Amino acid sequence: AAKPIQIKVVLLGEAAVGKSSLVLRFVNDEFQENKEPTIGAAFLTQKVRLDDSVLKLDIWDTAGQERFHSLAPMYYRNAQAAVVVYDITRSSSLDRAKSWIKELQRQANPNIVIALVGNKLDLAGDSADTAPGAADASAETESTSVDADEAAGAEEGRSRQVAAATARSYAEEAGLLFLETSAKTGEGVVETFTEIAKKLDLN
Numbered sequence: 461a462a463k464p465i466q467i468k469v470v471l472l473g474e475a476a477v478g479k480s481s482l483v484l485r486f487v488n489d490e491f492q493e494n495k496e497p498t499i500g501a502a503f504l505t506q507k508v509r510l511d512d513s514v515l516k517l518d519i520w521d522t523a524g525q526e527r528f529h530s531l532a533p534m535y536y537r538n539a540q541a542a543v544v545v546y547d548i549t550r551s552s553s554l555d556r557a558k559s560w561i562k563e564l565q566r567q568a569n570p571n572i573v574i575a576l577v578g579n580k581l582d583l584a585g586d587s588a589d590t591a592p593g594a595a596d597a598s599a600e601t602e603s604t605s606v607d608a609d610e611a612a613g614a615e616e617g618r619s620r621q622v623a624a625a626t627a628r629s630y631a632e633e634a635g636l637l638f639l640e641t642s643a644k645t646g647e648g649v650v651e652t653f654t655e656i657a658k659k660l661d662l663n
């Protein structure tokens with residue numbers, strides 16, 4: 461059999477959005493309620509099987525805390541794919557995701573495949589898309605009262621602040637893959653990496 465194609469994937473996004481939890485779910489099919497913040501970055505590998513090929517993903521899970529921002533270029537340099545994660549219960553984390561995407565579009569490999577991923581879907585408190593108008597209004601009032609760092613870890617009682625339709629239309633305009641996931645339930649996690657592999661396979 462042919463050697464699997466090796467692909468470098470980087471995860472980026474605000475602290476506590478669930479980057480490490482997504483990788484832990486994808487690689488070990490596990491979830492930890494109180495996952496400790498990543499220091500620097502973590503490296504893991506996992507294979508993705510497509511119809512007639514196997515891709516080996518070399519995954520760099522970066523630290524979201526701002527003090528680690530200057531390290532990020534080391535991890536996204538030469539990456540063929542990036543997963544930019546936000547937390548659907550924190551609208552500020554989508555703003556941070558957009559700034560990561562701008563940085564990637566300026567500084568990373570011009571052919572990089574980018575997936576925008578809205579995580580913590582299990583906390584949505586809705587079954588389908590929230591009306592964009594309603595969600596945006598509540599996002600503004602709530603985001604001023606919640607300090608993103610202080611609230612990290614206090615997941616109980618949170619609900620959706622970012623409508624899927626809002627993030628999806630941004631992603632479509634920017635030419636990104638878009639998925640919503642839950643590292644907790646596993647929803648959308650394998651799909652995220654499979655969609656990336658499919659898009660890379662065509663290149």
Ligand code: GTP
Pocket residue numbers: 473474475476477478479480481482492493494495496497498499522523524525579580581582583613615641642643644645
């Ligand atoms: P940094 O390493 O600091 O950048 O954070 P991170 O993005 O890697 O977040 P991490 O995976 O450490 O998760 C932060 C917290 O959110 C942990 O307490 C997780 O248990 C929780 N969490 C992660 N994903 C989910 C999810 O899908 N649903 C719920 N309910 N909680 C989640």
Ligand code: MG
Pocket residue numbers: 479480481496497498521522523524
């Ligand atoms: Mg982490």
